[in-house]
Amino acid sequence: MDYGLLVMGAPYSQPAPHSALRFAHAILARGHQLAGVFFYHDGVHNASSLMTPPQDELNIREAWKALHEQHGVPLDVCIAAALRRGVVSESEAARHGYTAFNLEAPFELTGLGQLLTLQQRCQRLITFAN
Amino acid sequence: MDYGLLVMGAPYSQPAPHSALRFAHAILARGHQLAGVFFYHDGVHNASSLMTPPQDELNIREAWKALHEQHGVPLDVCIAAALRRGVVSESEAARHGYTAFNLEAPFELTGLGQLLTLQQRCQRLITFAN
Amino acid sequence: MILHILTTAPLSDAARQAEQAINPGDALLLIEEAVSAALQPDLDCWKQTDYPVFLLEEDLVARGFANAASHHRLATVDIEGFVQLTEQYEQSITWY
Amino acid sequence: MILHILTTAPLSDAARQAEQAINPGDALLLIEEAVSAALQPDLDCWKQTDYPVFLLEEDLVARGFANAASHHRLATVDIEGFVQLTEQYEQSITWY
Amino acid sequence: MDKSEDLMVIIRHAPHNSNWLREGLDAALVAAAFGQSVRLLFMGQGALALCKEQQAGAPGQKATLPTIDMLEMYEIDQLNVPDQTLEELNIPLASLVNGVTPLSESQVKALFSQPRLIFNF
Amino acid sequence: MDKSEDLMVIIRHAPHNSNWLREGLDAALVAAAFGQSVRLLFMGQGALALCKEQQAGAPGQKATLPTIDMLEMYEIDQLNVPDQTLEELNIPLASLVNGVTPLSESQVKALFSQPRLIFNF
Numbered sequence: 090m091d092y093g094l095l096v097m098g099a100p101y102s103q104p105a106p107h108s109a110l111r112f113a114h115a116i117l118a119r120g121h122q123l124a125g126v127f128f129y130h131d132g133v134h135n136a137s138s139l140m141t142p143p144q145d146e147l148n149i150r151e152a153w154k155a156l157h158e159q160h161g162v163p164l165d166v167c168i169a170a171a172l173r174r175g176v177v178s179e180s181e182a183a184r185h186g187y188t189a190f191n192l193e194a195p196f197e198l199t200g201l202g203q204l205l206t207l208q209q210r211c212q213r214l215i216t217f218a219n
Numbered sequence: 220m221d222y223g224l225l226v227m228g229a230p231y232s233q234p235a236p237h238s239a240l241r242f243a244h245a246i247l248a249r250g251h252q253l254a255g256v257f258f259y260h261d262g263v264h265n266a267s268s269l270m271t272p273p274q275d276e277l278n279i280r281e282a283w284k285a286l287h288e289q290h291g292v293p294l295d296v297c298i299a300a301a302l303r304r305g306v307v308s309e310s311e312a313a314r315h316g317y318t319a320f321n322l323e324a325p326f327e328l329t330g331l332g333q334l335l336t337l338q339q340r341c342q343r344l345i346t347f348a349n
Numbered sequence: 350m351i352l353h354i355l356t357t358a359p360l361s362d363a364a365r366q367a368e369q370a371i372n373p374g375d376a377l378l379l380i381e382e383a384v385s386a387a388l389q390p391d392l393d394c395w396k397q398t399d400y401p402v403f404l405l406e407e408d409l410v411a412r413g414f415a416n417a418a419s420h421h422r423l424a425t426v427d428i429e430g431f432v433q434l435t436e437q438y439e440q441s442i443t444w445y
Numbered sequence: 446m447i448l449h450i451l452t453t454a455p456l457s458d459a460a461r462q463a464e465q466a467i468n469p470g471d472a473l474l475l476i477e478e479a480v481s482a483a484l485q486p487d488l489d490c491w492k493q494t495d496y497p498v499f500l501l502e503e504d505l506v507a508r509g510f511a512n513a514a515s516h517h518r519l520a521t522v523d524i525e526g527f528v529q530l531t532e533q534y535e536q537s538i539t540w541y
Numbered sequence: 542m543d544k545s546e547d548l549m550v551i552i553r554h555a556p557h558n559s560n561w562l563r564e565g566l567d568a569a570l571v572a573a574a575f576g577q578s579v580r581l582l583f584m585g586q587g588a589l590a591l592c593k594e595q596q597a598g599a600p601g602q603k604a605t606l607p608t609i610d611m612l613e614m615y616e617i618d619q620l621n622v623p624d625q626t627l628e629e630l631n632i633p634l635a636s637l638v639n640g641v642t643p644l645s646e647s648q649v650k651a652l653f654s655q656p657r658l659i660f661n662f
Numbered sequence: 663m664d665k666s667e668d669l670m671v672i673i674r675h676a677p678h679n680s681n682w683l684r685e686g687l688d689a690a691l692v693a694a695a696f697g698q699s700v701r702l703l704f705m706g707q708g709a710l711a712l713c714k715e716q717q718a719g720a721p722g723q724k725a726t727l728p729t730i731d732m733l734e735m736y737e738i739d740q741l742n743v744p745d746q747t748l749e750e751l752n753i754p755l756a757s758l759v760n761g762v763t764p765l766s767e768s769q770v771k772a773l774f775s776q777p778r779l780i781f782n783f
Contacts, residue, residue, distance in 0.1 A: 104680075201568060204568070234559075242431065349381070382555060388630055412598075508676070
């Protein structure tokens with residue numbers, strides 16, 4: 090079956106992304122497809138390339154990235170939710186006159202419409218939120 | 220009297236920093252001193268220089284910065300809480316091999332000990348958290 | 350004497366924890382989400398007489414509960430009154 | 446038929462809202478903070494028979510409640526069982 | 542209650558306490574803009590989003606009412622609140638904006654027995 | 663209960679649900695390292711941090727028990743839980759780590775009647 094995940098919690102601060110990551114591996118292990126992960130609300134922090142947990146801890150951004158690299162899972166981040174919370178891509182940074190940015194591929198800033206598209210492409214949309 | 224504020228909520232996502240900012244202006248208006256603001260837990264997001272709310276909305280980082288510029292209020296951010304959440308100064312960015320950073324003066328990354336020092340220097344420490 | 354600052358709804362965990370901590374002579378200030386207590390004049394906190402309870406005016410107004418609070422004759426303070434409470438009580442604890 | 450996924454403690458707002466939404470034939474899966482329900486065999490959700498209730502094994506183990514759950518003979522699923530529930534129920538709603 | 546909308550969005554968070562309310566309403570508006578028919582169910586603290594006397598909050602906290610008023614323009618006219626919520630919060634229907642339909646316990650359950658997409662905020 | 667510590671840290675959040683627990687314990691440890699005497703009060707869900715069977719959580723969620731075990735090294739030996747919390751969560755004292763002292767309702771209130779710094783997490 091085709092699954093989509095909606096992740097609306099910040100890593101470390103909320104359990105949602107940690108549960109979502111475990112669930113993502115479990116659906117793949119059962120032979121399902123993961124059509125995409127959409128990050129909304131505080132979930133946008135999962136994409137931050139400046140996230141720096143202590144060295145003996147899992148970097149959850151890297152874990153999402155690995156999921157993309159190994160299984161081609163698109164990682165879409167709601168642009169409105171992200172900008173408000175300080176998660177910015179290179180092109181958005183340029184548009185706002187910033188020299189720095191903290192979101193890069195495979196994460197993509199996109200509109201909320203992408204969430205609706207994901208839902209229509211999937212048989213199952215599972216939400217992880219706190 | 221000397222006041223200190225402990226802010227532990229993320230802007231927009233939680234009301235704590237908005238309440239704290241209003242309270243900060245009220246203590247100054249009553250002739251008290253604001254000896255410092257310490258940002259801990261999700262409060263570290265207040266310092267993000269990439270925070271980009273819609274143009275018709277207050278930028279809360281700028282509001283804290285104005286408080287510093289007009290009243291000399293130190294804005295200290297817990298380094299451990301900040302790094303984990305992707306809030307990084309120029310020197311921390313260099314230390315971790317990042318080309319970007321998203322925390323700059325007047326915000327300062329500092330240890331938790333600074334919170335204890337602030338508390339000892341103040342007659343009142345008021346916490347804003349959610 | 351402690352000023353207890355509650356930021357969550359009346360029946361939340363934090364509200365119940367504040368109740369375990371509060372002593373006669375302390376005070377309770379309801380801010381943010383906690384001001385929805387203004388809609389419920391039957392809550393225990395409005396009926397006890399061990400400590401004064403205040404609602405933060407600005408948060409009441411923002412949420413549209415100012416008329417309810419005045420209708421039920423509940424005590425309010427504005428943000429300056431909040432500062433005055435912190436002058437008066439040596440300690441404060443925020444429950445969230 | 447809906448799989449209701451609850452992530453908060455048994456007496457939270459979200460838990461009470463899930464209860465308003467659940468129909469006979471639905472199922473309830475308790476994950477994250479919600480697995481503390483394993484400590485309380487007297488909760489309504491364990492006594493009703495309209496819908497099955499499951500605890501997520503991995504979250505029980507992490508919090509140290511696995512023995513309590515098995516002592517009270519409460520139904521658990523592991524993460525693979527969670528996936529199977531989402532296969533079985535066409536829709537899911539997460540309450541948080 | 543005969544017609545089943547494509548999407549139901551549940552709003553459970555109050556104004557000024559988080560971005561959940563705003564981001565939930567955004568999801569409803571975007572779905573409507575994509576041509577989906579949308580029903581809104583306000584449960585628990587979410588019902589406070591409908592209080593007609595509400596205003597802007599502390600610095601940086603915008604008012605919600607303008608967004609609620611926009612719903613009609615997007616043809617979102619099904620605004621529901623459980624009777625139980627009104628009772629628990631002790632808010633009279635008259636203190637809410639126009640066009641809100643209160644629902645009995647069984648009417649609420651019935652909303653969840655129709656197959657359609659649900660977003661829960 | 664005769665001696666009043668410099669600082670009381672209240673822990674009200676459970677393991678694996680947020681960073682509150684870890685960041686609260688960090689504050690207690692730093693204060694102890696600065697030479698302050700510290701009392702810890704575990705209320706509500708916070709008492710679950712003391713469950714001796716707990717382990718690491720989902721990927722990226724570290725165990726709390728090693729930090730609890732470190733408290734003694736920092737001479738933080740006052741670990742309190744209200745009777746009311748144990749009752750509400752239905753956890754027997756025996757399922758908690760060693761060295762936890764349960765407190766009656768009035769003993770809890772007494773902790774808040776002594777002038778000292780309190781951090782509430």
